[in-house]
Amino acid sequence: MSALLQTALNQLSRLRLTGVCVQGVRKVHTNCGPLSFQASSVLWTSPMKKKKKVDPQLLIAKEQKKKRRIEKQIRRLEKFSRKLKPVDEISGDIKLRKELEFRKRDRPVLTFEESERRALLQKEWTRYKYHQYGDECEAISRLILSQEKALEELRKESEELYQQAIQIDENLIPYECEGPVATPPIEDYKSPDGEYKDTTKKY
Structure with a gap:
């Protein structure tokens, strides 16, 4: 069985040339044929990056800075947490607010008889x-x-x-309507992107 296997290996071996045996291929010399040289597979790799040495004090300082920044944001949120967002519609006119003292009227003092009459x-x-x-x-x-x-x-x-x-009875409450109250939309109309200014206030 070993003789048959050796014969098959001798016939299929690429390194088996005339007068050259497999045991003699370990060294490079002029007697070896061109098939004795083989190229290894391409690994497509790169050398490992050299690790940078980082000072532990710098890491601690960086963590402390990040912690202080988060604490500052928390304090800012706590400061403005109870402050409501102003509404321009109900803030009132500045001119009227300045004239508030002049426009204020004192309520008349009612007598006991007048207050009883109003309550009754x-x-x-x-x-x-x-x-x-x-x-x-x-x-x-x-x-x-x-x-x-x-x-x-x-x-x-x-x-x-x-x-x-x-x-x-549809005639009980007469109702009249003449046409749409607004211009109907145009079919397949692509509105252009116009320039605009964002006036939204940020608090």
Whole structure:
């Protein structure tokens, strides 16, 4: 078996030339054939970068600087956390705020009799509106009950008349509309990117 294997290796070996054996290929000399030289596979690598020596004190100082910057941001957020964003619409006119003292009026001092009269008038007005609301609710309830009773009696007489009676009357509240209130959009219109200035205030 070993003789057959050796014969196969001798036939397939690239280094096997006339008069040159495999054991003699370890050294380079003029007797070796050109097939004795082989190129190794390309590794496509580069030498490792040399590690830089960093001073530990510099690393500590860098960490301390980063920590101080974060603490400063936290203090700034805590300082303005309760401050609301100003609203220009409700800030008021500066001119009117300057004239506030001149425009202020002192409320008149009421006597005891006048304050009692106003309190009684307020109570009387409250009672009047309460009874008015109750009367209106009672009247609406009576109308709804009368309408339901009339519809039931009508349905007993004729189903067709009942279906016509429960239809919505479109002429009860007339409504008119003439055309759209705005220009309709243009189909497939690509708006150009115009120049603009961002006036948004940042706080």
